Amino acid sequence: MLIFWKEKLVILAVPKTGTTAIEGALAPRAAMVLRDPPEIKHAPIYRYRRFLQPLLVQTGQDPETLAVLRHPIDWLGSWYRYRARRDLIGRPNSTQDMSFDDFVLEYIKGKPASFANVGSQAKFVCDGEGRIAVDHLFRYEDQPRLIAFLEQRLNVTLTLPRLNVSPPGDTQLSPEVEARLRDKRAAEFAVWEAAGAVQS
Template identity: 80%
Template sequence: MLVFWKENLVFLAVPKTGTTAIEGALGPKAAMVLRDPPTIKHAPIYRYRRFLKPFFVQAGGQEPETMAVVRDPIDWLGSWYRYRARADLDGHPNSTKDVSFDEFVLEYVKGKPEPFANVGSQAKFVCDGEGQIAVDHLFAYEDQDRLIAFLEQRLDVTLTLPRLNVSPPRAAVLSPAVEAKLRDKRAAEFEVWQAARQSS
């Protein structure tokens, strides 16, 4: 999470959406960089509203605007799948080394997935308890030009995003049947991503 106090903007870091690169580029510009522990770095909108927003409002006398980035749900899951296949997770319950992408996604759509597929929800990250998008500015990961233009204008910077925290290469292709199940069971993920794309 990045807090730009003078610009009245809070960047909420959805995991696996390029947030490490944004943090690396904009960290020096931010008034606050919340990078540890992960529950704070990747605090979703509901947690931000409950714990941090009241403090910021009290301290600054105004309500900061929020922004976040979401990614094509299949691509997002593919990034998690590749990331958890790295060697340092060998033998760990989170490892996807010996799991196919279909198996990973089928586990993900369960009510209580096994640890290796328990990667959260982009929709829950950016939506309120009623399922409505609750961040002020939502961007699609795939539309980097719009994201960069917004940040440059809002923060008065010239921005070049490095590639950081990139997942190791690994094929991540879904079978049609599993993709259909994902779209059915996790429709909200696709709806949020489409909303971000349509706002472009």
């Protein structure tokens, strides 16, 4: 998470959406950089509102919030590939020797196994009533729009490096499993659609 005091902006770090690259490029300009532990670095909007926002308000600021969302299938594909890496082989959260279909089928269960327990982009950016609570949403797939906003808001020239990239892998999803994913996790697709519609 990056907090820009003067520019009144907080960039929330949704996992697997390029936030490591954003941090790498913008951390030197940020007033605060929250890297560890992951529960703080990747604090969703509800946790930010409960713990950090009141502190900032007490000190005279109430920054706007920004988050990047990735297409749900691509986002799950990145998690699947990330957890297939060699150093996880033999661990409960490894996806080695597992198809992407099987990974997604486990993800959509009420209580998925640890390898598919990767959270929810929708819950990350929504309040307790399911309403989007982040001020500025951007699609990971629309980097020019994100970069243009950040350059204008932060008065910088920005080039985002590729960091923390998942290893390659087959993430072709069968039509049947995709249909089940869209049905069971409709909110994930709804927030990604909203990220493309919001004019920031």
